[in-house]
Amino acid sequence: MTSNESVLPIQQPNRDVKQNNDGQIERRNRRALVDIGNLAPAVVEIGKPTQISRPTTRNFHAQLVENAQGAHEKNVKKSEPNNEETPRRRSKKPSKSLTTVLTARSKAACGIKTKPKDPVVNIDESDINNELAEVEYVEDIYKFYKLSETEGALMDYMNSHSQPDLNAKMRAILIDWLIEVHRKFDLMPESLYLTINVVDRYLSVRRVPRRELQLVGISAMLIACKYEEIWPPEVTDLMAISDNAYPREEILTMEKAILGQLGWYLTVPTPYVFLVRYTKASLPFDNEMENMVFFLTELGLIHYSVIITNNPSKLAASAVYAARCTLKKTPAWTETLKHHTGYYEHELKDCAKSLVAFHDCASETKLKSVYRKYVNPEKGAVALFPPARSLIAEVDGGEQS
Structure with missing residues (x-):
């Protein structure tokens, strides 16, 4: 073969081409492509014609039908009740004893009904x-508050000779005056509770002469x-409301001394933080x-004996309990309050008794700042409500017995 000769590709015989007797070429029609049968067979349902997506043999088709019938029989057995076991189950029905029947009839005759537990x-x-309510963290926050109040409990500084120049009456006069100042300046309630907390904490660690108490x-x-506060009162405002008893320099010097003595620790759990939570748990809230x-x-807060014997959470819980008794809420203490405060009803009665006694004589005492504040219609005039004397009688009766 020379290089000039063209190379022809080798042609494969065409199986679809056939020569007839006359020498003419006749072509056969190629069969169309079909599914090669690599798909999973569909589930065969009884009573419906089987649809197979690929050509199958008779044996394979019979096998599919047999498998489908077996699965159907298993489902039927599961759904049908066992006739032999049914009478046995019915025969195991618990029967009530004569004592149970008589007890139930006696309770019904006396009108006694089992009340569901308070949820x-x-x-x-x-x-x-x-987002401001911090619902996801509020329980952990109040657990931390209760732990912090235990660690930072006040010392009985009046009876331990830590303050020889002061007594509980002087402190009551000071707190009563601070409540009045707080009302005149129209400050936030948090400011009042933190003020009293700072006063007690400072007096418990530092001796103060009588003239410096104010x-x-x-x-x-x-x-x-x-x-x-966003807009706190200025030093000159405090000087004016105290009749210029102390110059500006003394106020700033005492401010620095208090912060240094307390280590600038002001994020403390006062009764206010517990009051907000416990009042919310007192349903219905109004x-x-x-x-x-x-x-x-x-x-x-005015009385030293209450502050020194009750931590902030217990004072708040006792106030809620005394308020519910005063307003005749029933029951006086609920499972919801017990859950959120952590106190049982009997643990709060002594403190609640003291608060109700203060309410009973609020209009007659010389220290009337709280009474004047809450006799105002803007505060619902709650100071005019009759106190819960039944609570005092109940506690006194329990002590005598």
């Missing part, structure tokens, strides 16, 4: 979409307002209940 209500359900109160309020709780709490 614990989810008080945060309505705030689930409120100075401690003014400086403590200045600190609390700077911490809580303004009358809220005002009554705060009225009773502020009465307790």
Whole structure:
């Protein structure tokens, strides 16, 4: 073969081409492509024609039908009740004894009915979409508050000779005056509770002469307002409301001394943080209940014996309990309150008795700042409500017995 000759490709015989007897070429029609049968067979249902997507042999088709019938028989057996076991199950029905029947009839005759247990209500359900409510963390926050109040409990500084120039009556006069100042300046409630907390903490660690007691109160309020208020009162305002008893320099010096002595630790659990939570748990919640709780709490803040014997959470819980008794809420203490406060009813009665006693004589005592504050219609005039004398009688009767 020379290089000029063209190379022809080798042609494979065309199986679809056939020569007839006359020498003419005739072409056969190629069969169309079909499914090669690599798909899983469909589930065969009894009573319906089997649809196979690929050519199958008779043996394979019979096998599919047999498998489908077997699966169908298993499902039928599961759904049908066992006729032999049914009578046995019915025969095992528990029968009541004669004592049970007679007891039930006796209770029905006496009108005794078993009441369902008071359920614990989810008080945060309505705030689930409120980011400021911190619903996901609120339980942990209050567990931390209760732990912190235990660690930072006040020392009995009046009876331990830590303050030889002071007594509980002087402290009551100071707190009563601070409540009045707080009302005149129209400050946030958090500021009042933090002010009293700062005063007690400072007096428990530092001896204060009698003439400087009011100075401690003014400086403590200045600190609390700077911490809580957006627009705190100025030093000149505090000087004016105290009749210029202390110059500006003394107030600022005492402010610095208090902060240094307390280590600038101002994020503390006051009764206010517990009051907000516990009042919310007192259902149904309304303004009358809220005002009554705060009225009773502020009465307790004035008295040294209440502050020193009850931590902030217990004072708040006792105020809620006393308020519910005063407003005749039933029951006086619910499972929801017990869950959120951690206190049982009997643990709160002594403190609640003291708060109700203060309420009973609020209009007659010389220290009337709290009474004047809550006799105002803006506060629901809750100071005019009759006190829960039944609670005092109940506690006194229990002590005598």
